[in-house]
Amino acid sequence: MSEQPTAVANNNAAVNVEVDTSYENDSSYGDELSSYSASLTSSVLEYRHENGRRYHGYRDGSYLLPNDEQENDRLDMVHELCLKMLHRKLYLAPIKNPQRVIDLGTGTGIWAIDFADLHPQAEVIGCDLSPTQPTLVPPNVKFLVDDIESEWAYEKNPFDFIHARYLVCSIRDFGRLIKQCYRSVKPGGWVEFQDWDGYPYSEDGSLNGTGLQKYYDEVYGAFEKAGYEVRPGPKLEEWFKDAGFVNIQVKKFQVPYGVWPKDRHFKEIGTWLQAGAEAGFEAGALAALTRYKAWNREEVIALANKARADGRKRSVHMIADFYVVYGQRPEN
Numbered sequence: 001m002s003e004q005p006t007a008v009a010n011n012n013a014a015v016n017v018e019v020d021t022s023y024e025n026d027s028s029y030g031d032e033l034s035s036y037s038a039s040l041t042s043s044v045l046e047y048r049h050e051n052g053r054r055y056h057g058y059r060d061g062s063y064l065l066p067n068d069e070q071e072n073d074r075l076d077m078v079h080e081l082c083l084k085m086l087h088r089k090l091y092l093a094p095i096k097n098p099q100r101v102i103d104l105g106t107g108t109g110i111w112a113i114d115f116a117d118l119h120p121q122a123e124v125i126g127c128d129l130s131p132t133q134p135t136l137v138p139p140n141v142k143f144l145v146d147d148i149e150s151e152w153a154y155e156k157n158p159f160d161f162i163h164a165r166y167l168v169c170s171i172r173d174f175g176r177l178i179k180q181c182y183r184s185v186k187p188g189g190w191v192e193f194q195d196w197d198g199y200p201y202s203e204d205g206s207l208n209g210t211g212l213q214k215y216y217d218e219v220y221g222a223f224e225k226a227g228y229e230v231r232p233g234p235k236l237e238e239w240f241k242d243a244g245f246v247n248i249q250v251k252k253f254q255v256p257y258g259v260w261p262k263d264r265h266f267k268e269i270g271t272w273l274q275a276g277a278e279a280g281f282e283a284g285a286l287a288a289l290t291r292y293k294a295w296n297r298e299e300v301i302a303l304a305n306k307a308r309a310d311g312r313k314r315s316v317h318m319i320a321d322f323y324v325v326y327g328q329r330p331e332n
Contacts, residue, residue, distance in 0.1 A: 051286045051297045056130040064287040067130040074279040075107045081272040093190040093326035098122045104148045104164040109133035116141035154184035165194040169223045175239045182243040192326035198230035200320045211306030222288035233323035245327030257318035
């Protein structure tokens with residue numbers, strides 16, 4: 001199949017500020033997922049407990065966010081946010097009748113479970129450092145504990161579709177990871193990554209000097225010091241090209257933070273982004289700042305509280321960019 005020109009779509013009109021309206025949030029999202037789904041060695045379950053949070057035990061220290069129930073609830077909120085952004089679609093790649101699928105960094109496993117329900121003919125694998133997925137799952141889904149940045153062994157049994165979402169601040173070498181995806185997907189198969197440009201912004205300058213801006217500057221500075229990629233979204237297209245993919249499509253979504261937009265859709269996704277961020281300010285900062293910038297727990301909590309407070313001001317119009325990029329391995 002010949003390579004087509006890359007199509008870049010910005011899926012938003014201007015995000016306009018709504019004036020003089022009250023806070024509305026009639027959405028809710030239940031806690032439906034809990035723990036452990038695979039046969040595991042005891043070392044995998046020897047979690048690190050630090051600053052009141054629980055972290056993975058397998059390859060301890062290679063991932064800086066917690067894996068406790070509080071964090072799992074937040075990840076499920078992010079799943080709902082992504083579904084709302086994509087108008088209830090789990091993926092955008094034009095896959096047909098997939099038989100073998102893997103979800104990289106599956107987290108709570110909610111994407112893999114939804115995909116398995118949608119495609120009962122497919123064998124679906126969810127891969128993560130932590131065994132925090134549920135036990136009651138569709139019969140065509142299973143979960144593996146593994147490090148997706150280590151060497152793979154899937155080339156001899158490749159996939160029809162490889163999916164990865166929300167790996168920002170989790171991966172040190174996205175280029176290498178995407179090349180492994182290329183080698184492990186069938187000719188004609190598709191790979192899709194969905195991820196953020198980690199640094200938010202405001203089009204009117206209202207983010208400047210706020211606790212939100214300070215939070216992201218400090219926290220992402222720590223992640224960068226530790227060697228993690230914090231802005232994968234806008235770089236995905238180039239990594240896909242370098243790996244050899246064709247028919248690459250890029251879709252960019254502007255996601256407001258909070259209820260300040262006038263448009264109802266933007267208001268709704270802004271509410272979900274705010275809810276997820278507020279639930280995760282401490283989780284995102286604790287390990288990175290205490291391990292790599294010598295902060296203490298009280299300083300991190302103060303930073304998170306200031307970010308949370310400023311984020312609730314209707315005068316602050318923060319926006320984050322979310323990218324969906326997919327490409328196809330050539331047939332030949």
